[in-house]
Amino acid sequence: MAACQTTFYFTRRVIQLGYRLPLCSVRVSRTSFSSQATSPNKLDNDAVEVLGNRFGRDEWTNVTPQILSKVGRNLHNQQYHPLNLIKQRIHNHFYARYTQRGNPIFSVYDYLSPVVTTEQNFDSVLVPKDHVTRRKQDNYYINSNHLLRAHTTAHDRDLVKSGLDAFLVTGDVYRRDDIDRSHYPVFHQMEGVRLFSKHTLFGGVKGGHMLELFEEGRRVPEKQQRHTLEAAKLVEHDLKQTLEALVKSLFGEDLQTRWVDCTFPFTHPSFELEIWFGGEWLEVLGCGVTEQELLRRAGASDKVGWAFGLGLERLAMILYGIPDIRIFWSEDHGFLSQFRVDDVNQPVKFQPFQKYEPIVRDISFWIPSGFERADFLDLVRTVGGDVIEEVAIYDEFVHPKTKKTSNSYRIKYFQLERLLTNEEVNSIHKRIQDAAVQRLGVEGRF
Numbered sequence: 001m002a003a004c005q006t007t008f009y010f011t012r013r014v015i016q017l018g019y020r021l022p023l024c025s026v027r028v029s030r031t032s033f034s035s036q037a038t039s040p041n042k043l044d045n046d047a048v049e050v051l052g053n054r055f056g057r058d059e060w061t062n063v064t065p066q067i068l069s070k071v072g073r074n075l076h077n078q079q080y081h082p083l084n085l086i087k088q089r090i091h092n093h094f095y096a097r098y099t100q101r102g103n104p105i106f107s108v109y110d111y112l113s114p115v116v117t118t119e120q121n122f123d124s125v126l127v128p129k130d131h132v133t134r135r136k137q138d139n140y141y142i143n144s145n146h147l148l149r150a151h152t153t154a155h156d157r158d159l160v161k162s163g164l165d166a167f168l169v170t171g172d173v174y175r176r177d178d179i180d181r182s183h184y185p186v187f188h189q190m191e192g193v194r195l196f197s198k199h200t201l202f203g204g205v206k207g208g209h210m211l212e213l214f215e216e217g218r219r220v221p222e223k224q225q226r227h228t229l230e231a232a233k234l235v236e237h238d239l240k241q242t243l244e245a246l247v248k249s250l251f252g253e254d255l256q257t258r259w260v261d262c263t264f265p266f267t268h269p270s271f272e273l274e275i276w277f278g279g280e281w282l283e284v285l286g287c288g289v290t291e292q293e294l295l296r297r298a299g300a301s302d303k304v305g306w307a308f309g310l311g312l313e314r315l316a317m318i319l320y321g322i323p324d325i326r327i328f329w330s331e332d333h334g335f336l337s338q339f340r341v342d343d344v345n346q347p348v349k350f351q352p353f354q355k356y357e358p359i360v361r362d363i364s365f366w367i368p369s370g371f372e373r374a375d376f377l378d379l380v381r382t383v384g385g386d387v388i389e390e391v392a393i394y395d396e397f398v399h400p401k402t403k404k405t406s407n408s409y410r411i412k413y414f415q416l417e418r419l420l421t422n423e424e425v426n427s428i429h430k431r432i433q434d435a436a437v438q439r440l441g442v443e444g445r446f
Contacts, residue, residue: 041068048142050115060144062136062375066382067174070186071148075328076170076312077110080340082320083188083312083328086250087170088344090190093249094168106192107167109155114172115142116149124157125266126294137374140174140185148174152191153266153309160298165195165305170312176374179381179391184325188312194238195295195305201234213304221261224268226292231304235289236269239306243273243287250319251275266291267307277318284318285310321350326386327416358389358414359422361429365442366404373407375440380411383432389414406445 041050043065048055050071076083087110095104121127122134132138133150140148149155152169159167169191177183202208211230219225223232240259248255256276260283264270267288274281287308295301313325320339322328327335339348373393380391388411395408411432413425436442 041071043068050142051113053115055115055142055146058143060136060141062378063140063142063148064378064382066385067140067148067185070172070329071114073329074111074172076172076188080336081328082316082322082339082348085339085341085344085348086312086315086319087190089250090246091168092344093246094192097245098166105166106194107164109159109167109169110171112152112155112169112171114149114174115146116154117146118144120158121147121149121151121154124294124297125153126291127265131265137372138176140176150175151309152189153307156191156193156307157294157298160193160195160295160300164193165303166193168192176378179377179388181324181326181389182317184313184328185378185381187325189309190312191307191309193290193305193307194242195290195300195303196235196238197303201231201304205234213302219268221269224289224292227289227304232269232289235304235306239287239289239308240271240273242306243285243308247273247275247284250315251277262286262288264288266294282318284315320348323350323352324389324416326389329386330416332417356414356419358412359420359425361411361413361425362394362408363411363429363433363436364395364406364408364445365436366406366445368441368443371407371440371442376409376436379435379439380432383435384411384413384428387413387415387420387428404443 040052041048043049043063045057047057048061048063048068050068075081076087078084091108094106098105118134121139122131127133139150142148149171151173152171155169159169171189172186173189174186177185198211198213201213202211205211212228213231214226215228217223217225217228223229244257247257258274258276258281260272260274262270262272264286267290270286270288272283272286274283276282285308287306290305290307292301292304295303295305313328316322316328317325330336338351341348377391380388390410390412392410393407394410396405398405411429413420413428433444433446437444
């Protein structure tokens with residue numbers, strides 16, 4: 001379930017990792033972030049090859065070689081990786097707390113392919129055909145029918161349809177997003193879903209045999225049209241109780257929490273959970289009562305349920321004090337050894353080794369008709385790779401005579417393992433300038 005400004009896909013800024021820490025870095029080897037050379041995925045003139053499957057290209061294809069190099073890395077399944085530690089802690093919590101006849105009731109799926117159809121990613125979770133989140137500017141399309149999933153919610157319908165009533169799905173998701181220390185085009189999400197029959201929801205309630213799940217009512221802020229108020233409130237209570245217990249298992253029993261109302265296409269009512277941490281309120285996940293239409297399409301119209309979504313990187317950055325989202329892709333021993341623990345619940349505080357200041361360069365150009373900012377950001381990532389810390393637009397104006405529009409961007413260059421030289425940065429910056437002219441058709445003001 002994608003969440004309000006954290007993992008819910010239907011807000012523009014989906015994984016707002018905004019928790020800022022002092023500038024610092026980890027010393028890593030020069031090849032730590034270079035997986036592209038060994039990736040079996042590739043992009044050629046006619047097709048995209050990913051995870052052993054070949055897809056024909058068309059006018060929707062916009063996935064890049066750099067993004068394809070990340071597919072199959074599965075950081076969340078790598079032993080002693082901080083994302084894996086977070087995932088294990090959440091799994092352990094659900095395994096211990098939610099059982100039936102001594103067995104866990106939640107099934108776990110960690111290896112579902114990130115290649116999904118547009119129907120799975122959008123239609124199955126009730127995204128309208130004209131919804132803004134379908135745009136090429138926001139997603140990595142393989143072709144018009146397939147893309148790299150933008151959220152793990154894309155699997156909900158199929159898993160419910162298979163007969164599951166409770167499951168956790170973890171995987172890598174892909175978004176064309178901003179470039180800074182809190183955002184990365186690939187991150188890892190966990191989806192949780194639980195469904196209730198009339199018996200399971202009302203079984204422990206006094207007089208529950210007299211209550212019903214459904215009615216022909218009207219949609220109000222507290223419930224959906226088909227839900228009775230009793231059913232909606234019980235599902236909401238179970239959801240909030242479950243998630244408050246989860247975050248307290250991660251951050252401590254004394255943790256302060258609060259709920260914020262949100263709006264999403266596939267849940268109603270919908271909520272965002274915030275925690276008081278480091279002297280401020282931080283959003284950590286989104287959730288809600290599953291839209292009954294989604295369950296109807298999945299063949300579970302006789303049940304009600306809830307769903308939540310959270311970003312593993314967000315939790316790890318807060319919990320372990322990791323200052324830069326790029327660090328999660330490091331293969332350096334100095335980074336990963338800090339998380340080599342005997343007990344996944346053991347407290348870990350990330351220890352940076354060195355501190356470097358970024359080198360800043362500006363780039364200005366006249367934009368052509370049809371220019372998309374997301375295309376420029378992808379170009380910068382493709383040329384500069386992970387030495388790009390941040391790209392921000394700082395000026396835009398329209399020439400009073402020619403009516404042409406100029407954009408000016410500030411690019412911060414920062415490598416995690418060493419201090420970049422001016423010569424290196426100048427070389428990369430020149431390649432970005434040339435590529436912007438050649439590939440995007442901009443008119444340079446260099």
